[in-house]
Amino acid sequence: MTQDIDSGTSGARRSDRTRAVILDAARRRFAAHGFERTTIRAVAADADIDPSMVMRYYGSKAQLFDAALDIDLDLPDLSAVPADGRAEALVRHFLHRWEHDEAGDALLLLLRSAVTNEHAAGRMHAIFATQVAPALAGAAGPEQAARAGLVSAQLLGLALTRYILRIPTVTHLSPEQIVTTLAPAIRATLEQR
Amino acid sequence: MTQDIDSGTSGARRSDRTRAVILDAARRRFAAHGFERTTIRAVAADADIDPSMVMRYYGSKAQLFDAALDIDLDLPDLSAVPADGRAEALVRHFLHRWEHDEAGDALLLLLRSAVTNEHAAGRMHAIFATQVAPALAGAAGPEQAARAGLVSAQLLGLALTRYILRIPTVTHLSPEQIVTTLAPAIRATLEQR
DNA sequence: AGCGTTGGCCAACATCTGTTGGCAAAGTTG
DNA sequence: CAACTTTGCCAACAGATGTTGGCCAACGCT
Numbered sequence: 001m002t003q004d005i006d007s008g009t010s011g012a013r014r015s016d017r018t019r020a021v022i023l024d025a026a027r028r029r030f031a032a033h034g035f036e037r038t039t040i041r042a043v044a045a046d047a048d049i050d051p052s053m054v055m056r057y058y059g060s061k062a063q064l065f066d067a068a069l070d071i072d073l074d075l076p077d078l079s080a081v082p083a084d085g086r087a088e089a090l091v092r093h094f095l096h097r098w099e100h101d102e103a104g105d106a107l108l109l110l111l112r113s114a115v116t117n118e119h120a121a122g123r124m125h126a127i128f129a130t131q132v133a134p135a136l137a138g139a140a141g142p143e144q145a146a147r148a149g150l151v152s153a154q155l156l157g158l159a160l161t162r163y164i165l166r167i168p169t170v171t172h173l174s175p176e177q178i179v180t181t182l183a184p185a186i187r188a189t190l191e192q193r
Numbered sequence: 194m195t196q197d198i199d200s201g202t203s204g205a206r207r208s209d210r211t212r213a214v215i216l217d218a219a220r221r222r223f224a225a226h227g228f229e230r231t232t233i234r235a236v237a238a239d240a241d242i243d244p245s246m247v248m249r250y251y252g253s254k255a256q257l258f259d260a261a262l263d264i265d266l267d268l269p270d271l272s273a274v275p276a277d278g279r280a281e282a283l284v285r286h287f288l289h290r291w292e293h294d295e296a297g298d299a300l301l302l303l304l305r306s307a308v309t310n311e312h313a314a315g316r317m318h319a320i321f322a323t324q325v326a327p328a329l330a331g332a333a334g335p336e337q338a339a340r341a342g343l344v345s346a347q348l349l350g351l352a353l354t355r356y357i358l359r360i361p362t363v364t365h366l367s368p369e370q371i372v373t374t375l376a377p378a379i380r381a382t383l384e385q386r
Numbered sequence: 387a388g389c390g391t392t393g394g395c396c397a398a399c400a401t402c403t404g405t406t407g408g409c410a411a412a413g414t415t416g
Numbered sequence: 417c418a419a420c421t422t423t424g425c426c427a428a429c430a431g432a433t434g435t436t437g438g439c440c441a442a443c444g445c446t
Contacts, residue, residue, distance in 0.1 A: 013422080013423095014412095014413085014422080014423075015422075015423065015424095018423080018424090033309065034229075034308070034309040036227075036229035036230055036309070037229055037309060039402080039403070039404085040403080040404065040405085041402090041403080041404090049424080049425095050424065050425050050426080051404085051405090052405080052406080052407095052424085052425075052426085053423080053424065053425085055404080055405060055406080056423090056424090060404080060405080061403095061404065061405090112308055112309065114358055115227070115305055115308040115309070115353075115357055115358070116226065116227040116229070116230060116305065116308070116309060121358050121359065124358055124360070125358075125360060125361065128360055128362070133362070143370075143374075145362050146362065146366055146370055146374060147374060148362060149354065149360060149362035149363040149366065150351070150363065150366075150371070150374050150375055150378070152350075152354060152360065152362075152363070153347070153350040153351045153353070153354040153355070153360075153363055153375075154346070154347045154350050154378065155350070156350045156353055156354060156358075157345075157346040157347050157348070157349045157350020157351070157353060158343070158346045158350070160308075160346065160349055160350065160353055161342065161345060161346040161349060162346070164308055165307055165308070165314050165317055165318075165349075166314065167317070167318060167321055167342060167345065167346075168318065169321070169326070169338050169339065169341060169342030169345075170342040170343065170345070170346055173339055173342065173343075177336075177339055178343070181336075181339060181340060181343055181382060181385075182343055182382065184381040184382070184385045185343075185347065185378040185379070185381040185382045186378070187381075188377040188378045188380075188381045189374060189375065189377070189378045192374075192377045206392080206393095207392080207393070207442095207443080208392075208393060208394095211393080211394090232432080232433065232434085233433080233434065233435085234432090234433075234434090242394080242395090243394065243395050243396080244434085244435090245394085245395075245396085245435080245436080245437090246393080246394065246395085248434080248435060248436080249393090249394090253434080253435080254433095254434065254435090
């Protein structure tokens with residue numbers, strides 16, 4: 001993720017490193033505290049750099065936020081999975097992203113921010129439309145759009161209660177337990193009738 | 194809700210009216226913009242009153258926030274409902290609260306705030322423990338706690354995507370459509386195996 | 387009427403915020 | 417070496433925010 005200082009190609013300025021460090025610190029701050037409570041000064045301090053540098057490299061707090069929101073869900077190809085295993089595959093995929101993947105932070109950042117920030121909510125709409133909806137297309141019964149929406153609702157609900165609100169009952173569950181209990185529900189949403 | 198100036202009992206100061214108006218304005222602001230982006234000055238303006246009055250009556254922004262968080266989910270008694278209708282009853286209950294009930298605002302206020310505010314998250318834990326978990330006790334299969342947690346996750350996910358993130362696919366669904374598609378999923382979470 | 391109490395506003399404070407402009411050191415190019 | 421660009425820091429501004437204290441009018445009681 002953190003781009004090394006290779007002089008492989010043409011570009012590769014010395015500042016690329018700084019730029020990356022700033023973005024990294026920003027991602028963590030935004031993810032932990034949301035947009036409003038994240039200050040440019042704090043990000044700069046985390047990155048061991050002057051606040052004015054953040055401005056120079058990213059223009060404004062809003063643009064920095066924007067840069068931190070580039071996210072790829074990397075959804076699996078559900079059409080390659082047998083119909084009755086798709087729900088489980090989905091739940092497993094997201095659990096894995098959230099728990100192990102370092103980019104899982106970015107996902108939670110987006111979720112946390114989208115709740116109080118219109119712009120972030122817009123990004124979420126876009127991600128849903130360009131990544132989630134297409135991945136579920138063909139994997140659901142009639143009224144696909146409705147089902148895709150409600151499946152997303154359930155998965156986001158899991159992320160919300162487990163990683164953001166940290167409701168103890170949900171936090172204490174093992175990933176396996178979640179898969180066992182939630183996958184049938186997702187399957188029902190996708191297939192029933 | 195807004196207490197009139199009756200001199201029925203002993204208390205009933207003239208300021209009760211103002212106090213209520215402030216709280217009302219605060220609820221709306223907090224619900225619409227969350228804790229950080231809500232300013233005392235804006236609340237005061239909504240209530241047609243001086244900012245310093247807000248302080249005098251509620252002590253601080255944090256305490257005002259606290260006062261706005263008193264919420265009663267008013268959950269139905271699920272043990273009185275036949276087992277295979279409980280999921281549907283739950284979904285209907287929350288949809289009704291969110292869409293028609295004026296106190297539904299308070300619920301969304303809590304959800305929106307809890308995402309970026311530790312204190313609000315704590316209140317959410319408490320509400321879950323004292324209201325949701327007991328209501329679901331006995332209504333779920335084995336490992337009740339786990340099921341209760343995941344049912345909450347699913348319901349909160351619906352609130353999140355429909356009323357807060359406003360993902361179009363979810364927003365466009367009719368309440369009936371949601372009941373039809375989501376209730377089976379909730380039922381699966383409650384009962385399967 | 388005279389007095390204390392209550393309800394209200396105004397003005398100011400200290401602090402924090404995003405943001406800007408100027409200036410020094412380090413590196414690059416001729 | 418000299419000119420120039422890049423990378424960085426410092427200091428400061430302008431605005432907003434939570435919060436405080438003092439002052440005035442309206443009310444309630446005796």
